[in-house]
Amino acid sequence: MEKIKMTTPLVEMDGDEMTRIIWKMIKDELLLPFVDLKTEYYDLGLPKRDETNDEITKAAGEAIKKYGVGVKCATITPNAQRMEEYHLHKMWKSPNGTIRAILDGTVFRAPIIIDDIKPVVKNWEKPITIARHAYGDLYKGTEYRVPEKGKAELVFTGESGETFRETVYDFECPGILQGIYNKDTSITSFARACFQYALDTKQDLWFSAKDTISKKYDMRFRDVFQSVYENEFKEAFDKLGLTYFYTLIDDAVARVIRSKGGFIWALKNYDGDVMSDMVSTAFGSLAMMTSVLCSPDGKFEYEAAHGTVTRHYYRYLKGEETSTNPMATIYAWSGALRKRGEMDGLNDLVDFANRLEAACIKTLNDGIMTKDLVGLVEGKPVQAVNTIDFIRAIRKNLESA
Ligand code: NAP
Ligand code: MG
DSSP: OOOOOOSSSEEEEEEOHHHHHHHHHHHHIIITBBBBBEEEEEOSSHHHHHHHTTTHHHHHHHHHHHSSSSEEEEOOOOOOOHHHHHHHOOOOOOOHHHHHHTTTTTTEEEEEOOOTTOOOOTTOOEEEEEEEEEEEEGOOOEEEESSSSSEEEEEEETTTTEEEEEEEESSSOOEEEEEHHHHHHHHHHHHHHHHHHHHHHHOOOOEEEEETTTTTTHHHHHHHHHHHHHHIIIHHHHHTTTTEEEEEHHHHHHHHHOOOOOOEEOOOOOHHHHHHHHHHHSSGGGGHHHHHHHHEEEEEEEEEOOOOOOOHHHHHHOOOOOOOOOOOHHHHHHHHHHHHHHHHHOOHHHHHHHHEEEHHHHHHHHTTTTHHHTTTSSSSOOOOOHHHHEEEEEEEHHOOO
């Protein structure tokens, strides 16, 4: 059989621990036998990041900018314990944060759904994609524990001198205080990424915040979304029959729960953090959540939403069998290959990505799955297998397709 050809390289970013093991299994069993894989390889495994002073991460980010599509394995974000474990000479930043800063992107998360695993919310038939603004607000906030009686003020000093001062509260007793901010540039990028992704996936876009209470802060988000929509995207949305609407977050929560799914829900940083955990739990499992970073100028980075699955890796190192779910990592590859195929006009590659996903779904529908999913299936006998046997079962289905 002739292998499927590629014309532009995919930016391949290898990672750490259990997902690094799975990465190789996926390439060997599901990709290399079928595709003449053309990648520019970046090893983002922690030892290599340490050795290169993390320059490799920046180079990978720049490569995505250049080629347009990347696929990333989960990576360790170092903490004190990792400093010791890997004898690091610095506590390197999260690679995802570094790449996000280079691409100025928004993160979209969506569950992979199968018939036998029912969402907790019974009427959800299609995936709900959460778009989280990953900049500012609480995550860059300034906090103060007010120790005594006193006056708190909000002061802004403009380039041209002081222009704004207002009392936040006249404290008659100790309390707490917090200052947060966001920027027009970041909110605009966020809005553009959301509209672009909605067009790309042909889904409606919802945006919700609390502008009735936060009449300047949240209202600014609402206004930016509205003007980006009207000036840049309305025509394309109309053409595809898609809708955009803003609604108060209270109303959105009620509508989401009563919906059938199948749309993108854009949220501010904190709202997106909390709601994406709720949505992924309600759909079943973190191991079935896909994640894509999409920049406002149409660059894409695909990955799994989960981490490096450290607990399984330590068992793997002891020679024990592991049943780690590779679904989200396989979908990172299929998503990236499909996007590469679409950009380069390679129908064979797009077809392959679709067939790979169909083979995964068929394997699960046949009741062959990793341990994490077994408890979620209702009313059907299923077989729990280890990672490599699951991948080989997918390969069998892929070959017969
Ligand atoms: P994690 O790797 O997502 O794993 C947490 C737990 O979730 C696992 O122990 C496992 O539960 C379950 N799980 C996650 N993915 C699974 C899969 N594919 N198959 C089966 N079970 C799965 O999160 P973590 O343990 O908090 O973090 C580990 C490392 O990953 C950290 O160093 C962190 O910095 C990094 N991380 C990286 C990314 C990224 O690169 N995008 C994201 C998050 C975390 P059981 O043990 O109960 O089976
Ligand atoms: Mg969270």
